[in-house]
Amino acid sequence: MSNANILLGVNIDHFATLRQARYRDAGRLNGQMVEPDPMVLSLLSEKAGADGITVHPREDERHIQRGDVLRIRENIQTRLNMEMAATDDMLAFALEVKPDSICIVPENREEVTTEGGLDVAGNFERIAAIVESAWNAGIETSLFIDPDPDQIVASAKAKASHIELHTGAYANAYYESGRSEEFARLVEGSERAHSAGLIVNAGHGINYVNIKEVRTLPHLNELNIGHSIISRSVFYGIDEAVREMKALIIGG
Numbered sequence: 052m053s054n055a056n057i058l059l060g061v062n063i064d065h066f067a068t069l070r071q072a073r074y075r076d077a078g079r080l081n082g083q084m085v086e087p088d089p090m091v092l093s094l095l096s097e098k099a100g101a102d103g104i105t106v107h108p109r110e111d112e113r114h115i116q117r118g119d120v121l122r123i124r125e126n127i128q129t130r131l132n133m134e135m136a137a138t139d140d141m142l143a144f145a146l147e148v149k150p151d152s153i154c155i156v157p158e159n160r161e162e163v164t165t166e167g168g169l170d171v172a173g174n175f176e177r178i179a180a181i182v183e184s185a186w187n188a189g190i191e192t193s194l195f196i197d198p199d200p201d202q203i204v205a206s207a208k209a210k211a212s213h214i215e216l217h218t219g220a221y222a223n224a225y226y227e228s229g230r231s232e233e234f235a236r237l238v239e240g241s242e243r244a245h246s247a248g249l250i251v252n253a254g255h256g257i258n259y260v261n262i263k264e265v266r267t268l269p270h271l272n273e274l275n276i277g278h279s280i281i282s283r284s285v286f287y288g289i290d291e292a293v294r295e296m297k298a299l300i301i302g303g
């Protein structure tokens with residue numbers, strides 16, 4: 052089956068992680084270009100067929116920097132999706148950047164990457180207020196949630212346009228007995244969200260193996276993929292890494 056309409060958002064943060072491993076202070080102090088530059092890698096990802104670029108500036112800027120996000124916004128030709136914590140500071144930055152979409156994610160200082168889904172139901176007022184401010188600025192909002200019925204209902208109630216289903220638990224269970232159960236939860240979550248009028252994206256832990264099953268999720272609009280693409284680019288270059296993932300998403 053062909054999935055020609057499923058979009059690929061390349062999460063380029065991990066290139067910034069690599070740069071920060073060496074140039075943690077230099078980039079921040081004088082704004083000089085130090086390699087690898089996530090902006091250049093965003094342009095190369097687009098050239099290879101990415102439908103959008105995803106960035107996740109964190110409060111402590113430990114990966115991608117705000118300056119990177121602004122340069123990426125200015126230079127890319129496709130869509131910019133900015134993942135962000137539900138804070139006033141990040142909302143103010145989003146309103147300055149004006150990405151095409153924001154994706155609200157939970158954020159802990161200590162985590163290496165985003166760990167669990169957002170608790171929309173438990174932080175309803177705050178999240179609904181951010182959705183409204185973004186909408187008034189012409190920015191779409193996605194909420195990064197587990198495929199939990201309560202979170203899906205709360206996301207629709209908060210008037211988000213999209214959800215991003217957290218595929219991390221499924222990816223972690225891929226080689227274990229819980230895989231089909233986790234996949235069934237995603238299928239059910241996607242059906243439920245679609246029925247509630249939400250556009251369904253998915254992301255986290257998607258790689259060149261599990262994509263063959265992930266792409267069969269119903270109603271998929273976009274997949275946001277970072278680690279596996281960046282890792283493959285170390286061996287084959289970003290162009291081939293993106294092209295191959297895009298070809299696998301589309302299937303045949």
Ligand code: PXP
Pocket residue numbers: 062064107134154156164165195215253254255256257275276277278279
């Ligand atoms: N989507 C969201 C909301 C994320 O936080 C992340 C991780 O940064 C991703 C997608 C990409 O995950 P991965 O790097 O595992 O592909």
